[in-house]
Amino acid sequence: MDNTVYNPTEIEKKWRDWWEQNGIYKFDKKSKKPKFYNLVMFSYPSGNKLHIGHWYNYGPADTFARYKRLKGFNVFEPMGFDAFGLPAENYAIKHGIHPAISTKKNIEYMEKQLKAIGAMYDWDYEIDTSDPKYYKWTQWVFLKMYERGLAYQKEAPVNWCPHCQTVLANEQVTAEGECERCGTKVIKRNLKQWFFKITDYADRLLEGLDRINWPEKTKIMQRNWIGRSEGAMIEFPVKDKDLKLTVFTTRPDTIFGVTYCVVAPEHPIVKELTTESQSEEVRKYIEKTLRENEIERQSTEHEKTGVFTGSYAVNPVNGEDIPIWISDYVIASYGTGMVMAVPAHDTRDFAFAKKFNLPIKIVIKPENSSLSPEEMEDAYTESGKMVNSGDFNGMESEEFKNKIIEYFENKGIGKRHINYRLRDWLISRQRYWGAPIPVIHCPKCGTVPVPVEDLPVRLPENVDFNPKGKSPLASVPEFMNVKCPVCGGDAKRDPDTMDTFVCSSWYYLRYPDPHIDNYPFNKEMVDKLLPVDQYIGGAEHATMHLLYARFVTKMLYDAGEIRFDEPFINLFHQGTITRNGAKMSKSRGNVVNPDDFVETYGSDTFRMYMMFMGSYEEGGDWDDKGINGIHRFLARIYRLYKNYYFKDGTSREKSLSLNKRLHYTIKNVENDTERFSFNTAIARMMEFVNDTYDYIKGDINPQFFKEILDQFLIILSPYAPHLSEELWHFTGRESSVFDEKWPKYDENILKEREITIAVQINGKVRATVKIEADTNDESVKSTVLQNNRVKQYTEGKNIKKFIYIKNKIVNIVI
């Protein structure tokens, strides 16, 4: 009987050590094979260590990398740590340990866990963004931005997280108005901050999306985030005042329908617009607005409110007086913070006009109907023919849109304009654990960038890093006091550190030569290895890291530093793993701790089970018992080789069916792996193993069986690397299975000679018949009609139609 026991713990340790000792995964820079840069999003070392989400990112990604290696690519698969930033710092604060120490410890632990995955990482290429050797070059990126006029300081209402005690970029505030990291409600504060001018790249960030193979939903998110809209800026003089309202509109064609204007309550111009008699009401309204939180205020369900300022603007095309209101439905930070209102053709303006009894004036008439202000229930926002629009009546509104802008431009009252929702990237943080901003403030020379040769601006270690609402570095005189590089006089350093997303916006350039110390990256290696061929990571970075990285890449391309302007050619987002149908969280108590399962089942089983649970794109639901299925499968493979690989047999015949099954498996596992359909690839391998167990029930042809099993090991190896290496050596090999070539399948072997097809009568399957593949329609028809089962149904009936889809199905209509 069978007492062969699959002991993953022992096997996996053995082969990890062997791989390391023999340098199996050392990246060969000189290889002539085509390169394949397989990248996963690196992790930040917080106290939580590697969780299942990391495993789900890294395990399957490594399977893909191993597959590519067997397919003949020179695969580059590095790993590192995004070590600066809030998670690491908050962990340090909570435990009262210096972040430099806790980060180091966490990295050490996570390295161990990452090694337990058994991935092909070449650790010679490891990155730690909190290492001065790395952040020196993050500061260099800042200086490049500065040099190119893309880094600037300005005072602006910015997002402030009261818990993290720092400002945040727009991208780092959730839709609920909460801090992306800690979930605290974010408030607005007026502060002087550093920004990167990502808005300069808005159009190119849009255009580039058409050239990359990314999930469509991610592209859509980026497009929406950038929010390009075409329209016009139009000036409305204010009656009896030396003032002008400049509005942005995407519907200049509705200019004759303007019946009022609205200014955001917090806009400075409101003071000047408000008349004596309205001042009390306006003051109260502004106060009320400021008390309300941003989210409630910006909700579409929020009922319209507003107050008349007492002033009137003049419509520049017809001289009509139009009242100026303030209302919180106008956002101060978008466009100019003021709008022209056309209730007849804009739903929001319509609701406002209805509420305050403002006139509704129709200027566009739909194709086959007419509108009347009294009967309208909502605004008409489509195109149509112009009416009530002076000399332009009768013109198509779409055509008029362009005509009227030309008219504005000729008269000097407006111009064509493209507006974006995207704002500049706020990169300064009032926190300790980050790369210091390499800038010196000199009373004489102003803002002076730190000369490149003086980099890095080192983060001092002896600092009280507990957040106090201002930069911890500001209270470190040794750090702050510095001589101005220009005039040599006394000056101060900038006390802020950079957003961690700056660190991760260029790390993929550093990987190919992470130890280079005279430049941020090795140009020759970057030319060779970049852009990234496959990037795999979570979808939550759609409008953060993935947008920033593209921006920085484009900037460096413009600066002549690199030869490509899109960093990630192919992108894939893995799904999320749930448990009992719910997201894993500590509060639900349904967290899967990978270490526990790896200990009992081994990393091969753990990795493979994650891949088997569901489609990689959608994730799956974790089942503590389900993992047994994969464990049994691997143990079954183990026993198959140990007990039958060298077994004697006397059969001289090859099993045609098993051989065919092998080729079928090679083909499908190849196709499925290529499209990240790991769950079906594993199912195909299970079918193969089931078939081999059928085969060994009979007499074995030892030579043939060995060949079959050898090839199967190679296709199994990306999925269960340790087990496959073990068995590969068991068969007598001395070299690694990962130095083999992916087997080729033979389409001729896959072609069935005799096939079974279903015969339907009126769409219901009533029989199956065996036919020769590719036989002509007539002979199929006679075979089918002679079938007894078919005869029962067709006897004495009139066959109206006989449909035969080649090699697939027959349907007889009677």
Add this chain to the structure above:
RNA sequence: GCGAAAGUGGCGGAACUGGCAGACGCGCUGGAUUUAGGAUCCAGUGGGAUUACCCAUGGGGGUUCAAGUCCCCCCUUUCGCACCA
């Protein structure tokens, strides 16, 4: 409110361009082997009906010889955007 994706056995999920729905696995049932097993092997497993029949892919219509797949309406879930002028 708008946009996108999805809804298939007791469960996780297959089904690539319309062509035998439920691959593969979990669980369950029965059997074999075993001192015993939560190990292994074999068989069965969508629902109903006493035998080649009927019903089944969220619900309702439709197109087609043929629909999980295409079209229309509705319901539910998840995600994204939320007054962006």
